[in-house]
Every structure is written in C-alpha cells, then in structure tokens.
Amino acid sequence: xxxxxxxxxxxxxxASEEPLTPDDIAAHAGPGDVRTALAxxxxxxxxxxxxxVERGGRWHFQTAGDLAHxxxxxxxxxxxxxxxxxxxxxxxxYHEPVSRAEIEAIRGVQxxxxxxxVLMEAGWVRPAGRREAPGRPLLxxxxxxxxGHFGLQSRRDLPGIDDLRAAGLLDPVDVSLGxxxxxxGGEEG
Amino acid sequence: xxxxxxxxxxxxxxASEEPLTPDDIAAHAGPGDVRTALAxxxxxxxxxxxxxVERGGRWHFQTAGDLAHxxxxxxxxxxxxxxxxxxxxxxxxYHEPVSRAEIEAIRGVQxxxxxxxVLMEAGWVRPAGRREAPGRPLLxxxxxxxxGHFGLQSRRDLPGIDDLRAAGLLDPVDVSLGxxxxxxGGEEG
Amino acid sequence: xxxxxxxxxxxELQLSLGAWEGPLDLLLNLARAQKxxxxxxxxxxxxxxxxxxxxxxxxxxxEIAADYLVMAAWLAYLKSCLLLPKDPxxxxxxxxxxARLQLRLQRLDxxxxxxxxxxxxxxxxxxxxxxxxxxGLRLVRKAAWQATAFDLYAAYGTVRARSAPVxxxxxxxxxxxxxxxxxxxxxxxxxxxxxxxxxxxxxxxQDPQFRRSALASSFAAALELARKGHVEVQQDGPFAPIMLRxxxxxxx
Numbered sequence: 001x002x003x004x005x006x007x008x009x010x011x012x013x014x015a016s017e018e019p020l021t022p023d024d025i026a027a028h029a030g031p032g033d034v035r036t037a038l039a040x041x042x043x044x045x046x047x048x049x050x051x052x053v054e055r056g057g058r059w060h061f062q063t064a065g066d067l068a069h070x071x072x073x074x075x076x077x078x079x080x081x082x083x084x085x086x087x088x089x090x091x092x093x094y095h096e097p098v099s100r101a102e103i104e105a106i107r108g109v110q111x112x113x114x115x116x117x118v119l120m121e122a123g124w125v126r127p128a129g130r131r132e133a134p135g136r137p138l139l140x141x142x143x144x145x146x147x148g149h150f151g152l153q154s155r156r157d158l159p160g161i162d163d164l165r166a167a168g169l170l171d172p173v174d175v176s177l178g179x180x181x182x183x184x185g186g187e188e189g
Numbered sequence: 190x191x192x193x194x195x196x197x198x199x200x201x202x203x204a205s206e207e208p209l210t211p212d213d214i215a216a217h218a219g220p221g222d223v224r225t226a227l228a229x230x231x232x233x234x235x236x237x238x239x240x241x242v243e244r245g246g247r248w249h250f251q252t253a254g255d256l257a258h259x260x261x262x263x264x265x266x267x268x269x270x271x272x273x274x275x276x277x278x279x280x281x282x283y284h285e286p287v288s289r290a291e292i293e294a295i296r297g298v299q300x301x302x303x304x305x306x307v308l309m310e311a312g313w314v315r316p317a318g319r320r321e322a323p324g325r326p327l328l329x330x331x332x333x334x335x336x337g338h339f340g341l342q343s344r345r346d347l348p349g350i351d352d353l354r355a356a357g358l359l360d361p362v363d364v365s366l367g368x369x370x371x372x373x374g375g376e377e378g
Numbered sequence: 379x380x381x382x383x384x385x386x387x388x389x390e391l392q393l394s395l396g397a398w399e400g401p402l403d404l405l406l407n408l409a410r411a412q413k414x415x416x417x418x419x420x421x422x423x424x425x426x427x428x429x430x431x432x433x434x435x436x437x438x439x440x441e442i443a444a445d446y447l448v449m450a451a452w453l454a455y456l457k458s459c460l461l462l463p464k465d466p467x468x469x470x471x472x473x474x475x476x477a478r479l480q481l482r483l484q485r486l487d488x489x490x491x492x493x494x495x496x497x498x499x500x501x502x503x504x505x506x507x508x509x510x511x512x513x514g515l516r517l518v519r520k521a522a523w524q525a526t527a528f529d530l531y532a533a534y535g536t537v538r539a540r541s542a543p544v545x546x547x548x549x550x551x552x553x554x555x556x557x558x559x560x561x562x563x564x565x566x567x568x569x570x571x572x573x574x575x576x577x578x579x580x581x582x583x584q585d586p587q588f589r590r591s592a593l594a595s596s597f598a599a600a601l602e603l604a605r606k607g608h609v610e611v612q613q614d615g616p617f618a619p620i621m622l623r624x625x626x627x628x629x630x
Contacts, residue, residue, distance in 0.1 A: 010237060150501060268521040278530060338525075
C-alpha cells in the first residue's frame with residue numbers, strides 16, 4: 001500500500017503541465033516529506049515505461065528513453081537546429097555565462113542575427129546580465145527548459161564537461177587576442 | 190520486473206493526448222497482448238495516485254479521483270481591508286439591512302462595486318433581500334462570520350451604539366431630499 | 379560563394395568555399411584530414427594545405443572572401459617565422475603562435491563535438507515524452523481579508539464625524555462678526571455726545587479669543603460708522619486709547 005502522501009505527490013506530478021520544484025509540490029500535496037516521497041517514487045518507477053526524473057531542481061514524469069523508437073514515429077521532429085545554432089548552444093552551455101564576442105572568438109566567425117534569436121525562442125537560452133568589463137557586454141546562459149529538453153539533471157551532466165575543463169578547453173577566451181590574430185570579417189555560412 | 194510489452198503500453202498511454210483504444214495502442218506498442226498488458230497495468234496502478242481507466246472502450250491514465258482536490262489549491266494571502274471597505278462594513282453593521290444608496294448617503298461618497306464584493310468575498314456581508322420600496326433596492330446585512338471575526342456575540346455587542354443613538358448620531362440620514370429614510374426596524378435582528 | 383564547377387574526382391576537398399563557415403572552419407576540416415589527434419597535428423603541414431587550397435580555389439577563378447585572404451597572409455607569415463632561424467627577441471614566439479592556433483582549433487572542435495552529443499541525447503518531445511494530457515495544476519490565490527474590531531469602530535466614528543460637521547463648527551469658533559459689531563456699537567453709542575473708549579463697547583466675556591475678535595470687529599465697525607457719518611473717532615497719539623462718540627449733526 002502506498003503512503004497517502006506519496007500518492008499525493010505522485011498525483012500532483014502526474015497532473016502538472018510543467019516540471020515542479022519540491023516547493024511547488026508541497027503547495028499542492030500538503031504537508032509531508034517531499035524529498036522522501038520523490039525518492040520513493042523514483043525507485044518505484046525505475047524500469048517501468050514511465051520514469052520520474054529531476055531536471056535542474058524540478059521533477060517530472062516522462063517516458064523511458066529506451067522506448068523512443070515506439071513513440072517517435074507519431075511525432076513530428078522538433079525544430080532542427082542549424083550547425084551554427086547547435087555550436088552556439090554548445091558554447092553557451094559549456095561556457096556560461098558567455099558574451100557574444102566570446103562565442104565569436106571560439107567559432108571564428110561572426111554570429112548571424114538569427115542564431116541567438118532561434119535559441120532564445122526555443123526557450124533554451126536567456127540573457128544573463130552583463131559582464132562588469134569595458135563595454136559591459138550582454139551575457140548569455142542556458143535555461144531550465146534547456147536542461148529539461150536535453151535530459152540533464154544539471155549542467156554538471158553536460159557530456160564530457162569534466163574532461164574538457166581538465167584539458168583547459170573551457171578556460172575563459174581572450175577575445176582581443178583572438179581578433180588580433182585571426183581577424184575574420186566573414187559572414188556565417 | 191515489468192514485461193517489455195507492458196512498459197511499451199504504459200509509455201504509449203502516458204504520452205498520448207487522448208484516450209486510446211486497444212487497436213490504437215497496438216499500433217504503437219508493437220506486437221503483444223494488449224488486453225493482458227492493460228489488465229496488468231490497471232492492477233499495478235490500483236490504489237496509487239494515478240489510475241488507469243476505461244471509458245467507452247478507450248483507455249487513459251488519470252489522477253486518482255479521491256485526489257482531484259489537490260489539483261486545485263487555494264492559497265490565502267493576508268490583505269488589509271481598505272478604508273472604504275472598512276467604513277462600508279461598519280455602516281452595514283450599525284444600520285443593517287441597508288441598501289447601497291443608503292450606504293453612500295451615510296458615507297457621503299459613492300461606493301465602488303468592488304467594495305461590496307470584497308466584503309462578500311471575505312464572508313462578512315450577505316445580500317439580505319430587497320426593500321419593498323420604489324426600485325426594490327437590494328439590501329445588505331452582516332453574517333455570522335462577521336460576528337465571529339470581530340469577536341461579537343451579537344450586533345448588540347457593537348460598542349457605543351446606544352450612546353451614539355442618544356447623541357443623535359444614528360438618526361436616519363436623508364437620501365435625496367429625505368424621500369428615502371433609513372429603516373431602523375431590523376436593526377437589532 | 380558556392381560554385382558549381384567541374385571538379386576532378388580525385389579532389390579530396392571540394393573547392394567550394396561556401397561549404398565552410400569561415401577560415402577557422404576550413405582549417406579545422408583540413409586539420410581533421412590529417413587524421414591524427416588535433417593535439418598532434420603539424421601546423422606547418424596545415425599551413426601548406428590551407429595555402430594550397432586557396433591557390434586551387436583561385437585557379438578556378440573563385441571569388442575569395444577577404445577573411446580567407448587575411449588568414450592566408452597570417453599563416454604565410456607564421457610559416458616563414460617557423461622556418462627561419464629563431465629570433466629570441468620575438469614575442470610571442472612562432473611556436474607560441476602555432477600553439478595558440480592549435481588550441482583554437484581544439485576548442486572549436488570540442489564545441490562542435492559537444493553540440494553533436496547534445497543533439498543526440500534523448501530529447502524531450504522527440505525521444506522521451508511528458509504526459510500527453512495532463513489535468514494541469516491550479517493554484518488559486520485568495521485574499522484573506524484582515525480588519526480589527528478597532529478598525530471597524532474607528533471607521534464608523536470617522537463616517538459619523540464626516541456626516542455631521544456643522545454642529546462642531548459653531549461651537550468651536552468664538553467670533554464677533556463685523557455685522558454684529560456694527561449693530562452693537564451703533565446701538566450702544568446711541569446719541570451720547572461724550573467721548574468713550576472703544577473697549578467699553580465690547581461684550582463682557584472671559585474668553586480671550588472672543589475678546590480679541592470683538593475688539594477687532596468693533597474697531598472696524600467704528601471706522602465704518604465714522605465713514606457713514608454716524609460717529610466720530612479720535613486718538614491723541616500712537617497707541618493712545620481710541621475714543622468714540624455720536625456725531626452731533628446726526629441727532630434727530
């Protein structure tokens with residue numbers, strides 16, 4: 001028999017249209033130990049067709065990944081990102097917060113107007129303040145929805161991020177040096 | 190361990206935007222005994238926060254009926270009653286049953302529609318029939334909850350009402366050249 | 379920039395600059411063609427390949443964008459520095475410049491790889507799915523109205539005070555109006571021909587405020603009556619008593 005509070009948490013998560021924080025859950029499920037209930041549910045659903053996952057501190061149910069081949073055929077492919085947008089998204093995710101100039105220094109080309117727009121429209125990228133440096137450049141970072149869409153519990157789950165950091169490939173980019181040496185006025189293809 | 194086919198049926202039902210017939214399910218979940226899988230799932234979800242139900246030959250998951258109240262939660266936020274609302278409430282308490290026109294005559298200003306709504310939403314004021322007079326104006330009176338909130342046994346406990354009356358401060362107030370006068374008959378009701 | 383050209387089958391890389399996202403992208407693809415770890419690539423060989431590629435493109439009369447030429451010039455400079463005897467004065471050294479180029483290629487390659495890995499994940503809405511028809515949660519905010527008993531009584535007092543203001547006005551202000559003063563002074567002075575002090579015309583009162591008001595309005599009344607020719611006013615000097623009497627000609 002499932003504990004009444006665990007049932008309440010299960011029902012709340014099932015009914016929700018969005019991933020929920022433990023606080024959101026508590027607001028609906030009433031008094032109880034949300035963390036324990038979540039752990040219990042995650043274990044209960046382990047190996048089933050539906051599983052309970054955490055994405056950036058928010059919880060939701062989703063179908064098991066290994067069943068993608070069954071479910072995918074009915075759905076239209078979500079937006080296909082251009083190579084430029086894919087690279088830009090990766091750079092933001094692995095370096096955030098990062099300025100447009102830094103993105104361009106890594107990619108070696110200017111960022112076309114639409115590239116960041118597409119990522120923001122998809123809800124995966126957001127402006128994240130300005131850097132306190134000359135010119136106060138606008139910074140970009142990823143969103144909650146980014147973690148949710150790509151199935152990441154947090155940015156620490158980004159594939160290979162630890163290796164890249166250890167190899168020094170995520171060190172801050174020297175924007176001025178990059179432009180001095182590899183001046184590129186070229187457009188994006 | 191859940192059977193692979195049962196998992197597939199579970200995921201298909203979960204992801205579907207509408208209830209599915211066994212044929213619909215078979216089209217997604219691949220070859221297998223849909224009936225058996227549905228029976229297995231229905232039993233598995235029995236007593237949980239989510240249940241598998243059949244309606245007219247179509248199957249879908251839904252939140253357990255006894256937990257439906259969790260989906261709509263009200264949160265109370267303390268808010269201070271405005272001055273206009275407090276005055277209006279006081280006038281109703283001392284003069285009930287009283288029409289809106291009479292309240293306005295006593296206050297000397299028009300009463301916004303929202304003011305009475307707020308008092309009724311708070312549960313302190315109720316409509317109390319109509320006056321048998323031209324226009325049959327709606328009358329307002331206080332409620333049991335009003336007495337409870339303000340710690341009164343009855344309206345007789347309103348302090349100073351006798352002194353005020355003796356001082357002539359509770360005399361009926363003229364409404365448009367004295368045609369309408371406050372009734373005091375129901376005052377102690 | 380894309381060009382439809384008859385290319386020889388043995389060309390390993392298409393001579394279409396439009397296929398590349400700028401010089402760095404072209405360099406990275408050439409480096410990958412070396413088929414070794416990016417950390418191990420030969421920069422000299424890479425420079426050779428790049429310059430050759432651009433020469434080839436030019437041979438086909440392709441328009442070559444400025445940034446490709448700038449890169450070519452820089453790479454040609456780097457190549458000459460790497461081949462010439464070392465100049466210890468040079469800062470940064472050619473090896474340092476080559477290392478930086480290598481790092482840039484590695485960075486871009488890493489991000490390209492990371493992007494591909496991200497896109498290949500189980501993505502919500504493509505590979506994994508949230509519930510198709512969630513009932514939805516509603517959180518209704520309800521105001522818990524607050525008022526104390528004191529608020530209630532104070533409000534009622536305010537209302538009553540506001541609706542009965544006249545009574546207070548008269549009781550509070552002790553004033554002798556000009557009209558009253560004219561009437562009073564006129565009556566008291568009557569037909570008396572002897573001088574009397576202005577103060578003797580004032581009503582008897584214990585209220586200093588009312589006395590001040592009465593003095594002021596009686597003085598104004600005296601001036602008004604004098605203007606009309608009913609009384610005479612006399613003062614011997616500044617701050618001396620003001621004297622008043624009926625005017626003889628006025629006698630009936």
